[in-house]
Amino acid sequence: xxxxxxxxxxxxxxxxxxxxxxxxxxxxxxxxxxxxxxxxxxxxxxxxxxxxxxxxxxxxxxxxxxxxxxxxxxxxxxxxxxxxxxxxxxxxxxxxxxxxxxxxxxxxxxxxxxxxxxxxxxxxxxxxxxxxxxxxxxxxxxxxxxxxxxxxxxxxxxxxxxxxxxxxxxxxxx
Numbered sequence: 064x065x066x067x068x069x070x071x072x073x074x075x076x077x078x079x080x081x082x083x084x085x086x087x088x089x090x091x092x093x094x095x096x097x098x099x100x101x102x103x104x105x106x107x108x109x110x111x112x113x114x115x116x117x118x119x120x121x122x123x124x125x126x127x128x129x130x131x132x133x134x135x136x137x138x139x140x141x142x143x144x145x146x147x148x149x150x151x152x153x154x155x156x157x158x159x160x161x162x163x164x165x166x167x168x169x170x171x172x173x174x175x176x177x178x179x180x181x182x183x184x185x186x187x188x189x190x191x192x193x194x195x196x197x198x199x200x201x202x203x204x205x206x207x208x209x210x211x212x213x214x215x216x217x218x219x220x221x222x223x224x225x226x227x228x229x230x231x232x233x234x235x236x237x
Contacts, residue, residue, distance in 0.1 A: 079137040079189045082129060086115050086173070087143045089123045102143025103173035106203035113173035114200040115140060117182035134187035142173040145194030174198045176205035180214035 086103055090096045095112035096103065106113040124132065132138065146152065147164040156164065172195040175183075180199070183191060191198055199212040 077189065079135055080133070081137050081139060082124070082132055083127075083139045083141060084115070084120060084123045085127065085141045086119065086123060087141060089119065089126055092126060093122075100143070101146050105167070105171040105173060106200045108203055109205055109207050111173075111200070111203060113142075114176040114203070114205055115142075115174060115179050116176045116205060117178035120179050120182060132183065132186040132188060135189050136186070137190040137192065138183055138188050140175060140191070140193035140195075140198055142193060142195055144168075144172055168196075171202045172196060172200070174200040175214055176200050177214065178205055 087096070087100065090103060090112050091098055091100065103115075104111060104113040120132075147167050153161065153164070174193065174195050175191070175198055197212045197215060199214045201212055202208050
């Protein structure tokens, strides 16, 4: 996979400061999602609160009383979508409830917008992770629905998206 591939940490390991971004608590504190919400909504348009922007990342850091994201940090995003299939819940669900959880998962996922990925790339993070499959907002991001998972398909700082088969720097650890 190359000099930045996942096989290197798996073989040698690494140490980093873990920065956990609770996007659910932050969006609740701003009144963007209901106080009873357990997860961010799946983005249906570019203004959806299910999209975590660079400004959101900075706001979450401030809300949590954390210092600036630094080079080498690992960043984890909590969107709440993992609640849909967590083992403690999934094992106790009926077949109808499991089907409903799979249907939610199939619609897309809340997550980082391109501005957040570009911001984290500028901070030279080591890894991003979260409770969704890709950590990128989809099917809509800050720029609309033309490109799913923008952090995986657009190199940070580039105005050009990758074509199928092309490879570029991936911000995400996924």
